[in-house]
Amino acid sequence: MSFEATISTKVPSNWWQYPYPYDVVSIAASQEKLQKENLIDSYTTESTEQSYGQRRFRKCLDPKIGKLGRKVRYGCSKRRNKSRRLDGLCNDYENPASGSLYYRFGRNVPLNATVRDKKNLYNPNPRDISRTLMKRKTFIPVTIVNILVAGWVQFMTHDWFDSGKNDRCRHFKVPIRYDDPDFCKTMDIPMTRPDSCRNSKDYDTYQKLKDGKLKLTSKDRLPIDPSTGLPITGNSLNWWVGLERNPTWNDKMLYNTARLIIAAVIAKIHTLEWTTAILQNDVAKLGLKSNWYGITPFEIARGNATLAAWLIKQFPQLSNGIPGAIGNPKNIRGVPYSLxxxxxxxxxxxPLLPDEFEVRSHQTDELVNRYNMKDTVFEKAESVFEENSMEDLLYTFGNDYPGAMTLHNYPNFLRNLDLPTTSPHGKGKVDMATIDILRDRERGIPRYNAFRRLFHLTPITKFKDLTTNPTHAEELRHMYNNDVELIDFLIGSLAESPLPEGFGFSDTFFRIFTIMARRRMEADRFFTDDYTSEYYTQWGLDYIDATYMKDILLRHYPLLASQLQPNVANVFIPWKSQTSLDKNFPYPLY
Structure with a gap:
């Protein structure tokens, strides 16, 4: 019997209101249904001329046909591909281009639902939404996590995907109201180039090796690109994690093995630390552990042998628990991998980003410096590192709160951002909140209600169904002209309340996370079939298993020991709030 059949054909939306273990079963049902129906290959005959996923770009050729396909297949032998290629090719021998540079993004909704709605591209006006629903009036913190959460996710997303340079010849012209304080007439936003493809970058972009090591400056930092004023990672805040990629090994083969190991450590940190910090919920944590290590029926039953026996009787597929993705056979679920x-x-x-922050001494907690974020972006970011020690910065970010993922909390510095010439948008002034709304519409992301239907969730019928905040409900009703079907995906997700206990973002966001978090690992041969000592060395496998973010910080910044020891377990949770060591970190074992 499947989880889905046990609950119903319509997966319950408010799973957190169910008693245990039905909350767990509800999430399992959702996961099962999404894995069956919501992994969509963009390279199919279902594509339409209007679909954002339509093939229009030569570099995005179907990997199964043409010169690209033949060339890739010829080079994808096990002997020649024992490490991750910089272009991402040959991870899947049967679909050698899947997930690689220039490979088309997939979808989690049917392709015929991703048609850009040109008629409603500016309905409602994205800039009006930014001013009315997103503008930060006062900073609303989320107190369960620290600002390292924001830094880490920026580091991850800049490596996961990139839509490439925008089309500077074609622009959206967002109408601007006469009383707008920051923009006049229209806001010109470059279009995404047709058929945007995955483009993983960052550290793999900069491969200056000497004796198996990355080239660093005398201060152990990445060099500055003179044309942009930025570190060569591609982003001014990403280099701090890269110190862990600099083992003292002496040739390219060992360097590539180190890359394998560090990629796995990063994936583990994101799965078992970052995500469990921003989703401090027992059911979510159980699912995340199942993604990496797997879980037993005894763990699912929280140590209750009688309940474990009942669960196995109801769901025979649980007799051996839920296996983790790591080290088990690769599973692409019939759909070539792509984000x-x-x-x-x-x-x-x-919204996680603040508009200002204070740097405090890691020794005394005294104020050292105060910054506005608008004065620390792009080439200005380097001055922050020059004026402060990394220990003070990490201590500050380890204790300060980020912003809550809610309405009226979008950083104001991003809503009126001066871009340098080197930015993908080109020189000028932009509103990132407007762009966030417009990009989703441009790329065929269904509106909030449509998205929930396609994810087998209950849609709303009234604005008050979406939020318990009556002011927000009225603002939404006015902005969207009494039509709940027009609510944008991002806006609906920011407005959702109440949230499940311990959640740092909406349940709708969570549904996408649940399907893609496991897929990123189970479809990757280096986390599955090839997660062996032959590829990683036994030392490497042991290192991955033993290493958490705290270990990395202490290895590179031992002066933080007095702040991290003995009580801090998860460095993405405010350090001062961890007054006693969680001996069960990262997960309780019943």
Whole structure:
């Protein structure tokens, strides 16, 4: 009997209101249904001329046909591909281009639902939404996590996906109201180039090796690109994680093995630390552990042998528990791997950023410096590192709160951002909140209600169904002209309340996370079939298993020991709030 059949054909939306273990079964039902129906290959005959996924770009050729396909297949031998290629090719021998540079993004909704609605591209006006629903009036913190959560997710997303350079010859012209304080007449936003493809970058972009090591400056930092004023990672805040990629090994083969190991450590940190910090919920944590290590029926039953026996009787497939993705056979579930446009939409987490921050001494907690974020972006970011020690910055970010993922909490510095010439948008002034709304519409992300239907969730019928905040409900009703079907995916997700206990973002976002979090690992041969000592070395496998973010910080910044030891377990949770060591970290074992 499947989880889905046990609950119903319509997966319950408010799973957190169910008693245990039905909340767990409800999420399992959702996962099962999404894995069957919501992994969509963009390279299919279902594509239409209007679909964002339509093939229009030569570099995005179907990998199964043409010169690209033949060339890739010829080079994908096991002997020649024992490490991750910089272009991402040959991870899947049967679908060698899947998930690689220039490979088309997939979808989590049917392709015929991703048609850009040109008629409603500016309905409602994205800039009006930014001013009315997203503008930060006062900073609303989320107190369960720290600002390292924002830094980490920026580091991850810049490596996961990139839509490439925008089309500077074609622009959207967002109408601007006469009383707009920051923009005049129209806001010109470059269009995404047709058929945007996955483009993983960052550290793999900069491969200056000497004796198996990355080239660093005398201060152990990545060099500055003189044309942009930025570190060569591609982003000014990403290099701090890269120190862990600099083992003292002496040739390219060992360097590539180190890349394998560090990629696995990063995936583990994201799965078992970052995500469990922003989703401090027992059911979510159980699911995340199942993604990496797997879980036993005894763990699912929270140590209750009688309940474990009942669960196995009801669901025979649980007799051996839920196996983890790591080290088990690769499973692409019949769909070649790629990240999805819908996944990208769910990672629009800009409200996490504050508009200002204070740097405090890691030794005394005294104020050292105070900054406005607008004065620390792009080439200005380097001055922050020059004026402060990394220990003070990490201590500050380890204790300060990020912004809550809610309405009226979008960073104001991003809503009136001066871009340098080197930016993908070109020089000028933009409103990132407007762009977030417009990009989802441009790329065919269904509106909130349509998205929930396609994800087998209950749609709303009234604005008050979406939020318990009556002011927000009225603002939404006015902005969307009494039509709940027009609510944008991002806006609906920011407005959702109440949230499940311990959640740092909406349940709708969570549904995308649940399907793609496991897929990123179970479809990757280096986390599955080839997660062996032959590829990683036994030392590497042991290192991955033993290493958490705290270990990395202490290895590179031992002066933080007095702040991290002995009580801090998860560095993405405010350090001062961890007054006693969680001996069961990262997960309780019943």
């Amino acid at each position: 999805t446009q819908d996944f990208i939409a769910a990672y629009r987490l800009h």
